[in-house]
Amino acid sequence: MFKDISFGQYYPADSVIHRLDPRIKMLLTVLFIVGIFFVDSYFGFMVTAALLLVVILLAKLPMMSVLKSVRAIIFIVIFAAVINLFFIKSGEVLWSWKSLQITDNGVHTTIKITLRLILLICGASLLPLTTTPVAIADGTESLLKPLKYIKVPVHDIAMIMSIALRFIPTLFEETNKIIAAQKARGASFDTGGLIARAKAMLPVLIPLFVNSFRRADELAFAMDARCYNATENRTKMKVMKIDWADVVAFFVMAAYFAGVLVERYAFTGIMDGLIFGGLV
Amino acid sequence: MPQIEVNNVGYAYRLGEGQTVRALRGVSFTVERGEYIALVGMNGSGKSTLAKLLNGLYVPSAGDVLIDGVNTRDEERTFDIRRKVGMVFQNPDNQMVATIIEDDVAFGPENVGVPREEIVERVNEALEAVGMTQFRTRSASKLSGGQKQRVAIAGVLAMRPDIIVFDESTSMLDPEGRREILAVARKLNDGGITVITITHNMDEAAQADRIIALRKGRIVADGTPKEVFASAAVAECGLMLPPAAETARLLAERGFSFPDAVTTEDELVEGICSQSK
């Protein structure tokens, strides 16, 4: 049932991208996500794609690992594309059948939205692919540090995050096992109405919950046995520090972001016109 | 002074509505530095409870547990004791905190505030000792059961413990994983660490220097494997003889005689050869 759990899975490699400070990577990811919503020209998408490609190559990631995360949202992409293709009525009509019609504006918007979603997911997946869950948790803890002063238990939150990430593959595997076992007793999960299906999940969910409590119990013992909470002055093996590579990465991203804004508002459509001529 | 002193310990826990279960009663024994002890008994005999009393995860309801003379009741010393007495649990999946192997091994030293450079050193050493160095930056979820348990042992070693308690750490592993873990335990013991292994695998127990057998929360035998397997305690505890001892018994029924009790393969082979030549 859950075959593909590769989305968000760390891909180990020794690369300059992997070594970037997790806090910087999180900031860059946010900047990238915001930035791509301002991109509205084919030129902009080309530059974005080129940037991503460089990062992927630098990170020594196989293309498949990045594209896999796109596969996870392929339905959303198709849905968005179809809606835009048929519901944008402005512009020159290219094709029509009964009340359905496709216009040139519709085609352009559809292509752009599809590109935007795909690039967005590829870009966002680079963070978990190149950053260990512990580093993400540490980064979060560090970024949230100011909240400590208003008594938010920042470290505990980070610990909970990191444990949750750690147990995702384990729980997926367990869910699959329980589903197989109940199927072997004749359970079916894909027949009947919504309520029947929800009810059919109970033989899976109940054991999953019971087992999770057992796991939590054992994990708590294991953490206690390894002196969790022994001291306020916890140390860290991996200390985050801003390196020159982080500075470079930040400036590259800042330049990209500024470029996107300039291209969109100062040179609207000009770059596309230069490159694609009358096509666009 | 013995390294571990268990004095007349009892432990009872509540099972809702005023019902209490007495998991241990009047348990006493001492352990010297460097011993290799197997703690055996059926499920429900109290052996896992006893394990958790050794590092202060549980505090006895009666009696005292002393580690190097420090009482586990002394809350201020709890973490000193846990640093000294490491524990490897049964399920390899449920004792790993971090996804990446080296991060998990570092968890213990980080908790007690070891300086950064020293953590790195300790993690290197610990991974080396269990032969997992080449996996250090990998995700633990893709390892075999035996490898996961080796990482768990490394996590304990990074605390530089004097004693390691294995709480049924091999019971979920396949024979290969079991052999891996036993080899590591043996090596650590040779290096001076006291090993206490809780098991119901008699083949494993036969390799220990000393066996303590529990039944319904009481010690029914405490001695060398030879002494314990020769006594009635094994049957009493619902345990079985290791295959070598069982075969020796079958041979005895057929007129063979073994002057010394047989517990290992070597002893069985020697015993047979000496009377078949």
Added chain:
Amino acid sequence: MLAIEVKNLSYTYSRKTPYEKRALDNVCFAVEEGEFVGLIGCTGSGKSTLIQHLNGLVKLQEGEVTVKGLKASDKNSLRQLRFTVGMVFQYPEYQLFEDTVAKDIAFGPKNMKLDKAEIDRRVRRAMEVVGLPYDEFASRSPFELSGGEKRRAAIAGVIAMEPSVLVLDEPVAGLDPAGRKEILDLIVRLKEQVSPTVVMVSHYMDDIAALATRIIALRDGKVVADGSPKDVFGDREKAREAGIDLPFAARIADRLAERGIALDKRIITPVELADALAAYRDGKGAETDGASDAKDGADDGSATEGGSGV
């Protein structure tokens, strides 16, 4: 009559991706009704993929699996196939979910759409066979049982479907010696009373030697040995090549052979070993020539094969 027929079965995980992994490679075998098959192989050899093919939990890619005349490729009989092959997974107690033992055991029969009286009869019978008396256990919560009892309750949940083929994946994993013995005895009882054909996956060669009438060994998705336990363990060279551990008694026999006490290679249980050694000792008085000594030992050993069983 054939109970299971597996023909040219191949299976690949994550096909057409870089993570592609061939789990089964042209696996062929047939199992007669009444056989007790010990399925062995190290972790990752394809055992789990193979057994999940037997009741159609894994979709066929290449080849065919037929159980009691039901083809796994036939979608219409898939449900019937599930009920024909009882599947006890590793640590089956982690799949208990109902609030009473009886209700949990009734899950399978209910899915078979049996009438109430029949469901009740099957639940009672299954509990009886696994040794959980109905009056004592039916209304208890499965989560309050002891480890061994939980496992027996979970097995009862499979047995209540009265499958004609029973498949067990590491049925004694994690149990103490008493629990192990209980479950192994139970499996023998189930074979006699409920499911005449049994396939048991196990890492414990001593259990396989004691119970199985046939061994199928997998390695890297291929069948590397198939035959009676005596034949498979007896052919030391082939066993070593196939990566098969020997049972305790065979290991001892080999060590004794090194010391000049040659016994039958087909000894696989402690009782056989003890009998062979007794025969060797008794035969030695009559013979003085070393070479025929060894031969005698071998003859005596194979004589025990039919006699002692286990």
